[in-house]
Each structure stands twice: as structure tokens, then as C-alpha cells.
Amino acid sequence: MTVQTTDVLVIGSGFGGAIPAYYLAAGGARVTVLERGPRAAAADFTHSMRLGTYNKIVDVIQGDGVAVVAGNCVGGGSVVYFAASLRAPSFVFERHGSLGRRLWPAALTRAALDPWYDRVEEALPVTRTDWPDVSYAGGVLAAACRRAGHTCNPVPVAVDTSACTNCNWMLSGCRFDAKRSLLLNYLPAAEAHGADIRPLHEAQTVTPSPLSGYRYAVGYTVLDPDDYSCTAQAGVIHAKVVVVAAGAVGTPVILQRSALLLGGIPAAVGRYFSGNGDRVSVADIVEDKARTLLGLSRPDGSAYLGLPVGRPITAATYDHLDPTAPEYSRFTLQQIYFPPLTNLLAQAAGSPAWFGVEKRNMRARWRSWLTLLAMTEDDNEGTFGVVPLTGSFTRLAPGLGQGTMTYHPTSRTRGAWDRADTALRDILEKDGLSRVRPWSEGVADTVTAHPLGSARIGDDPATSALTDGHELRGHSGLFVTDGAAVPTSLTVNPSLTIAALAERSVATIVTRTADAGVALRRGVPLPGR
Amino acid sequence: MTGPDRRSVLKALVATLAALSVGGLDSPVAAASASESWTTQTLEAFADTLIPGQRRFPGDVVVAGAVTGPGAVQAGAIGLLASPELPVAPLLPAIAALLDARAVAYAALRLIWLPPTRPPFVGLSFADRTALVGGLFDPDDLDRPIWQVMSLLVGLAFDTAGQQDTVEALGQGHPGLAWLRFPEPDPDGLWRFPDFSYGRPLAVPHPNTTASGSPA
Ligand SMILES: Cc1cc2nc3c(=O)[nH]c(=O)nc-3n(C[C@H](O)[C@H](O)[C@H](O)COP(=O)(O)OP(=O)(O)OC[C@H]3O[C@@H](n4cnc5c(N)ncnc54)[C@H](O)[C@@H]3O)c2cc1C
Numbered sequence: 001m002t003v004q005t006t007d008v009l010v011i012g013s014g015f016g017g018a019i020p021a022y023y024l025a026a027g028g029a030r031v032t033v034l035e036r037g038p039r040a041a042a043a044d045f046t047h048s049m050r051l052g053t054y055n056k057i058v059d060v061i062q063g064d065g066v067a068v069v070a071g072n073c074v075g076g077g078s079v080v081y082f083a084a085s086l087r088a089p090s091f092v093f094e095r096h097g098s099l100g101r102r103l104w105p106a107a108l109t110r111a112a113l114d115p116w117y118d119r120v121e122e123a124l125p126v127t128r129t130d131w132p133d134v135s136y137a138g139g140v141l142a143a144a145c146r147r148a149g150h151t152c153n154p155v156p157v158a159v160d161t162s163a164c165t166n167c168n169w170m171l172s173g174c175r176f177d178a179k180r181s182l183l184l185n186y187l188p189a190a191e192a193h194g195a196d197i198r199p200l201h202e203a204q205t206v207t208p209s210p211l212s213g214y215r216y217a218v219g220y221t222v223l224d225p226d227d228y229s230c231t232a233q234a235g236v237i238h239a240k241v242v243v244v245a246a247g248a249v250g251t252p253v254i255l256q257r258s259a260l261l262l263g264g265i266p267a268a269v270g271r272y273f274s275g276n277g278d279r280v281s282v283a284d285i286v287e288d289k290a291r292t293l294l295g296l297s298r299p300d301g302s303a304y305l306g307l308p309v310g311r312p313i314t315a316a317t318y319d320h321l322d323p324t325a326p327e328y329s330r331f332t333l334q335q336i337y338f339p340p341l342t343n344l345l346a347q348a349a350g351s352p353a354w355f356g357v358e359k360r361n362m363r364a365r366w367r368s369w370l371t372l373l374a375m376t377e378d379d380n381e382g383t384f385g386v387v388p389l390t391g392s393f394t395r396l397a398p399g400l401g402q403g404t405m406t407y408h409p410t411s412r413t414r415g416a417w418d419r420a421d422t423a424l425r426d427i428l429e430k431d432g433l434s435r436v437r438p439w440s441e442g443v444a445d446t447v448t449a450h451p452l453g454s455a456r457i458g459d460d461p462a463t464s465a466l467t468d469g470h471e472l473r474g475h476s477g478l479f480v481t482d483g484a485a486v487p488t489s490l491t492v493n494p495s496l497t498i499a500a501l502a503e504r505s506v507a508t509i510v511t512r513t514a515d516a517g518v519a520l521r522r523g524v525p526l527p528g529r
Numbered sequence: 530m531t532g533p534d535r536r537s538v539l540k541a542l543v544a545t546l547a548a549l550s551v552g553g554l555d556s557p558v559a560a561a562s563a564s565e566s567w568t569t570q571t572l573e574a575f576a577d578t579l580i581p582g583q584r585r586f587p588g589d590v591v592v593a594g595a596v597t598g599p600g601a602v603q604a605g606a607i608g609l610l611a612s613p614e615l616p617v618a619p620l621l622p623a624i625a626a627l628l629d630a631r632a633v634a635y636a637a638l639r640l641i642w643l644p645p646t647r648p649p650f651v652g653l654s655f656a657d658r659t660a661l662v663g664g665l666f667d668p669d670d671l672d673r674p675i676w677q678v679m680s681l682l683v684g685l686a687f688d689t690a691g692q693q694d695t696v697e698a699l700g701q702g703h704p705g706l707a708w709l710r711f712p713e714p715d716p717d718g719l720w721r722f723p724d725f726s727y728g729r730p731l732a733v734p735h736p737n738t739t740a741s742g743s744p745a
Binding site: 134152318 | 600666745
């Protein structure tokens with residue numbers, strides 16, 4: 001086996017990985033990115049729900065009590081995500097959680113993060129949307145909010161809305177390159193500066209390097225493009241600095257597997273996992289009521305019937321983000337669309353709730369469904385168990401894995417969900433506009449596409465794995481910059497915050513890389529500038 | 530089926546699938562005894578319990594005929610389960626046998642007579658199939674993960690025509706997609722919705738909104 005070396009080795013090419021990869025490469029470091037998933041681009045993204053298409057680039061990982069949806073390709077979650085790009089409200093950074101004291105590092109507030117949010121919004125870029133950009137589904141939520149005495153906002157998105165065809169196939173990747181995924185900004189810019197991105201390379205362990213001048217050695221396996229559970233070859237790369245950004249369900253497992261070899265890791269690795277307080281519901285909208293109560297009508301004569309039309313996320317209400325309200329009572333309510341892959345989970349009237357005759361009848365009204373996402377303040381109650389042999393979970397089939405995380409919601413999290421459910425009902429069931437149908441926990445437990453916090457930043461070594469510079473405590477030059485680092489749920493979609501934190505973390509990574517003798521240019525501009 | 534056998538099915542689903550490549554499996558689980566037609570009948574009845582459809586022919590006992598119109602069986606659930614792209618196919622006889630074992634236990638407890646000429650699960654009425662399937666999802670049921678995966682796959686057959694390209698499935702009038710009234714693509718097989726918005730203000734935005742549209 002040839003000995004390979006690099007200055008900076010990045011594990012994972014999502015927000016957490018792509019951003020440092022770009023800055024370090026543009027600064028002059030040799031950068032290698034290991035990405036477990038395949039590489040795909042617009043022409044590969046199909047409008048099809050055939051098994052073997054979308055499930056090559058997105059995974060559902062079933063844990064105990066929680067199922068996580070996550071990207072599995074070059075660009076990570078940014079390729080399959082819905083691109084809602086929101087800043088977390090100020091109060092989030094002041095959260096105490098059940099520990100009873102501030103969880104975010106003292107240096108981090110919303111104001112401190114704002115300049116980094118600015119950068120990401122410019123780099124992707126993020127579009128501020130207006131009412132003509134809001135889909136029929138978002139429009140129903142907005143009109144219902146107004147009728148119930150609430151405000152409602154068009155949601156900013158990392159989408160070129162002039163190129164977007166409102167096809168609603170975002171989970172399959174964007175066929176029209178309207179979505180501003182990392183494939184269009186940070187990653188090509190990193191490659192233009194020489195970064196070596198290796199798809200189908202799954203990192204397994206991080207160990208100390210015996211090579212002089214190198215700190216860490218990362219072991220990886222190469223995956224078969226037709227069957228990710230098969231391994232073709234293995235290798236090791238020695239690096240001066242390592243950035244782990246395998247996502248909040250990937251990063252803690254790599255670190256846990258490496259614990260003994262690294263001489264121990266902080267106890268907070270693999271603990272405090274959060275699902276961002278995500279809670280999905282379906283409102284079954286009564287067509288006549290949408291017309292009479294909300295005054296809505298479409299060119300084809302219907303009032304709504306618009307579930308499959310548009311972008312998956314277009315409108316949200318910020319009315320329940322009162323900074324003075326107690327913790328576990330604040331949330332965003334957002335319109336969202338999932339392809340019918342998840343239809344099974346919506347509950348029908350009567351018993352049994354999620355299958356049988358009534359559920360089939362409800363499916364016949366599928367176009368009248370309005371799917372909604374509440375993002376609440378959860379309790380970071382998830383933990384990671386026994387480390388799987390390879391990767392971050394046991395792969396069962398393309399797109400399906402059995403993970404090691406456990407998530408049993410505490411009464412505080414359940415209380416937060418209940419408050420969001422109640423608010424949703426107040427808005428959407430008013431005067432019989434719809435019946436709100438919760439998600440069926442019996443079939444798939446809690447589902448989240450927003451895993452966070454399994455190796456979080458903080459000031460307290462007992463409850464945070466990373467310093468506020470994203471360095472793993474006790475392991476100089478080993479960083480975590482992805483969703484795993486985010487200390488609490490955010491009450492909004494997390495990608496912009498993950499990206500802003502990654503932007504902010506670059507300064508410390510650059511310093512460590514320079515300490516290791518790599519001459520770096522400073523003041524690197526945004527990608528493409 | 531006894532306890533350890535069920536656990537081995539679960540293990541087979543959960544652990545050894547990682548080692549399977551498309552096509553070949555030679556495990557003791559795959560060699561479970563039930564005949565192919567009993568396996569198919571049992572799984573069809575299971576799929577029909579989740580998403581019921583009308584009888585395929587007079588005297589159809591596998592599909593219980595709880596409704597008129599299509600259900601999961603008509604939508605191709607068995608084809609999807611048996612698809613070579615999914616590693617569950619070789620385990621289906623064992624899974625069907627497990628469901629039949631549950632049906633025998635269910636019937637015995639309630640003194641329900643099961644006709645010996647049919648798989649036990651098929652011998653149950655629609656109401657009893659429904660009650661039995663509901664119980665499979667008890668949080669502490671040992672086999673719950675099996676039924677979670679199986680239900681997900683049945684749903685994918687009906688709701689997404691997962692065994693087929695979506696454009697092709699729509700062209701052939703796939704019963705599940707037709708039931709949802711899944712929209713048609715443009716002639717090039719891609720979806721575009723030029724009409725997608727009411728196009729007018731429908732609410733007042735929050736007063737504390739940043740320039741980019743985020744909560745302040
Ligand atoms: C369907 C969907 C819709 C979403 N919609 C939104 C939205 O609208 N707005 C929003 O803000 N957020 C959204 N999200 C969430 C958002 O995509 C994630 O929060 C974000 O991508 C997380 O970034 P990350 O860098 O932490 O991890 P990821 O983007 O998940 O990147 C991690 C990468 O590491 C790779 N990896 C994992 N293990 C290894 C390994 N061992 N070796 C090498 N590589 C590895 C993975 O394949 C992946 O590419 C959505 C997510 C999904 C799945």
C-alpha cells in the first residue's frame with residue numbers, strides 16, 4: 001500500500017466539509033476530501049421514484065426511536081435538501097436546555113454569527129422570496145395564518161427562483177441546477193484550487209500518524225458504486241489537520257470507533273443528539289373551506305388541490321418565536337412537501353390510524369393534503385450506542401440503514417411538540433378548514449432530516465465535545481464542523497447555521513494548519529469572487 | 530415458529546443484509562419451508578390489509594375485498610417485495626411463515642377456526658387481519674422492525690410505484706399513482722408547474738424579519 005499524505009483531510013463533503021475544504025485549498029494547502037457517496041450532477045438527477053434512483057444519494061437511517069434522512073453523495077445534504085435558508089433566532093443561542101445554564105459557547109451569539117450568515121447567504125446565494133414565489137400549499141398556510149390572526153413569511157431559499165420550474169422533485173437532486181447546492185459554489189471552487197474530492201471513499205478511523213510532520217492517519221474503504229455494502233479496497237492517508245464533517249449521524253461514530261486509538265475522546269461524543277425538535281403533520285384541507293374561508297382559487301377552478309405543485313418549502317410563520325417565552329415553547333411552523341414515499345406515515349381518522357380502509361380513502365384526497373413541519377426546542381436526548389463494524393450504520397439496502405442512535409423524547413420535548421401541535425390545530429382546524437393528522441410514530445418513530453448535536457461545541461468540557469473553535473477537546477488539529485457541532489435544536493432549518501458555523505471555524509483550522517508548517521494565504525474571498 | 534427462529538429472521542433482515550449482493554443468497558432462512566404460493570398468498574393478504582383493494586376475481590379469498598378500486602396488491606406490492614434490487618426477496622418465505630405463525634396464535638387465542646387449505650393469515654377475516662397487523666407494531670414486539678420495513682415497502686409500491694420508473698408507471702396507469710392523482714409530466718418526462726402560486730400577498734409578514742427573510 002502506498003503511503004499517501006495531504007495537508008488537510010476532510011471527511012464528508014456537505015456544508016461542514018465543503019466550506020473548510022474550499023478555504024484551505026484556496027489558501028494554498030493540499031486538501032483531500034473523502035466522501036462516502038457517489039458523485040452526481042444535474043443530468044443524473046431523475047424525476048423518478050423508482051427504487052435505485054434517489055435512494056443512491058439519500059439514506060434513511062433507522063435508529064431506536066428515531067429515523068434520520070440524510071444525503072449520501074458529493075455535496076451531502078445540500079444536493080437533496082429543500083434549501084430553506086434561515087438564520088436561527090437570537091434566543092436559540094441563549095438556550096439552557098435541561099442543564100440549566102447556557103449551552104452555546106460564550107463567544108457565540110446571533111450577533112456574533114451574523115457576519116458569517118451574511119457570507120453564506122452571499123456565497124450560495126440565498127434568494128429572498130416574495131408572495132409570487134410561494135406555492136399553493138404555502139399560500140394555504142399563509143392565508144390560514146392570517147385568518148387565525150397570525151403573520152406568515154415567504155421563506156428564503158438557496159434557489160435561483162428564475163431557473164426553478166417548481167417541479168417539487170428536490171429530494172432527487174435538482175435536474176435544472178436551480179438549487180444552489182454545494183456542487184455549484186464551494187466544491188467546484190475548492191477543486192479549482194486543487195482540492196482532491198474522492199467519491200465512494202468511506203472514512204473509518206482517525207488515528208495518530210507515525211509519519212513525522214503528520215498528526216493523524218485516516219483509514220478508509222472504497223465502496224462499490226452498485227452496492228455500497230461491498231468494499232473494493234482500503235487505504236490510509238496521513239494528514240496534518242483532519243476535519244470530520246460526516247454529518248451528525250456519521251461524525252460521532254467515526255470518533256467512537258477511533259476512541260481507543262486516539263487515547264480517548266471526550267465523553268460528550270455520541271451524546272446530546274438532537275432531531276431539531278422536528279415534528280411532521282398532515283392537514284387534510286377541505287376544498288370548499290379553502291374557497292369560502294380563505295377566498296382562494298386557482299386558474300383551473302380548484303381552490304387548493306396543490307400538494308404536489310411547487311417547491312417543497314415556501315412559507316412559514318415566525319409567530320411562535322417569542323424570545324421572552326419559556327424554553328420548550330418556541331417553534332417555527334412551516335409548510336413542507338415530501339414525495340409520497342412518506343404517505344404511509346400520515347394518520348387517518350379512526351382506528352387503525354395509519355393503515356386500512358380509512359387511510360386508503362385519505363390517500364384519494366392526497367392532492368388536498370397540506371404537509372407541515374414544526375421545528376421545536378427538543379432536549380438533546382439522543383445517544384449513540386455500540387459502534388458498527390464499518391461506516392456509521394449497518395447498510396440494509398440502497399438508501400436504508402440501521403443506525404446505532406437511540407432517541408426517546410423526554411417530557412420536555414413531548415411538551416414542546418404538544419404546544420406546536422396545538423398551535424397548528426388552532427390555525428388549520430379553525431372553522432373546519434382541515435383535520436390535522438399527526439405522523440404515525442408506531443411505524444417509523446420520530447423522523448428528522450435535521451440531525452444535530454452529537455459532538456457539540458461549548459465551553460463546558462463535561463457536556464461539549466468541542467471547543468468553540470470546533471476542535472475536539474484534547475486533540476489538537478482534529479476538528480468537527482458539521483451539524484454534529486451544533487449544540488441545540490434551532491427552531492428553524494439548520495443548514496444556514498451549520499454553514500455559518502463552518503465559515504466561522506475556518507480561522508482556527510487555518511491557524512492549526514499554519515502551525516503545522518503549511519504556508520497559507522490569508523483573506524481568501526468567497527467562492528467565485 | 531419459536532422465539533430463536535423469529536430472532537434469526539430479524540437478524541437476517543437487520544444484520545446480514547449488509548453482506549448480500551444483488552441476486553444470490555444461500556442462507557438457512559431462505560430455505561424456510563412454506564411453498565412459494567403460500568408465501569405469495571400470505572404477503573398479498575398482508576399488503577391488502579395495509580392498503581385494501583377489491584377482489585381480483587369472484588371468490589378471491591387472498592384479497593379480502595374490503596373496498597372497491599385498487600389496493601396494494603393491484604399496485605404491484607408483491608413485485609416490489611420480490612424485486613432483485615431489494616435484499617428482502619430471499620427472506621420472504623421466512624417472513625410469510627412468521628406472519629402465519631402469528632395468525633395461528635391469534636386464532637388459537639380467540640377460538641377462530643382456520644381452513645387447512647389456506648395460509649393461516651389468509652384464513653382470517655379482514656377485521657381479524659386488521660387487528661392482528663395493528664398488534665405487530667406494539668413498541669415492545671420483538672419483530673416490529675420486520676413489519677416496519679415490510680409496511681414501508683408495501684407503501685412504496687402503492688404510493689410511488691417504486692418498482693418502476695415514474696413516467697412509465699403513469700403511462701401504464703399505475704393504480705396507486707392514479708388513486709393519488711399524481712400529476713403528469715411534460716412530454717420530455719420532466720415535471721414543471723408554470724402555475725404554482727396564488728401570486729398575491731396572503732398574510733402579513735412578521736415585523737421582525739431580516740433583510741434576507743429570516744427571523745430577526
Ligand atoms: C430531504 C432533506 C431536506 C432538507 N431540507 C432542508 C432545508 O430546506 N433547509 C435546511 O436548512 N436543511 C435542510 N435539510 C437538512 C440539511 O440538508 C442538513 O442539515 C445539512 O446537509 C447537514 O450538513 P452536514 O455538513 O452536517 O452533513 P451532510 O450534509 O449530511 O454531509 C455529510 C456528508 O458526509 C458523508 N459521510 C458520512 N459518513 C462518511 C464517512 N464515514 N466517510 C466519508 N464521508 C462520509 C455523507 O455522505 C455526506 O455527504 C434537509 C435534509 C434532507 C435530507
